[in-house]
Amino acid sequence: MNAHPLAHGDGIHAEVGDQIIVGGPTVGTTGRDGEVIALHHEDGTPPYDVRWSDTGRTTVIFPGPDAHVRQLHDETGTPRHEEEPEGAVASR
Secondary structure, three states: OOOEEOEEOOEEOOOOOOEEEEOOOOOOOOOEEEEEEEEOOOOOOOOEEEEEOOOOOEEEEOOOOOEEEEOOEOOOOOEHHHOOOOOOOOOO
């Protein structure tokens, strides 16, 4: 999946389960990434609680201009956090 700028409609947007990628300190260098584990606003605007892949720690972030979101959806467009684990049966 491709990384897209956080711009979405009138502002920035992410969902629980999306990956936040923050650019490196210089152009062309690897930055850091983490998973959005909680939203502070139902509309998906910042800030976000992000669990960083390099440390496993969770912080609240307000993404800057060097941040991108990788929206992790399956091929049907279902957000990853709404999918059932493989073989799981949902009780709804």
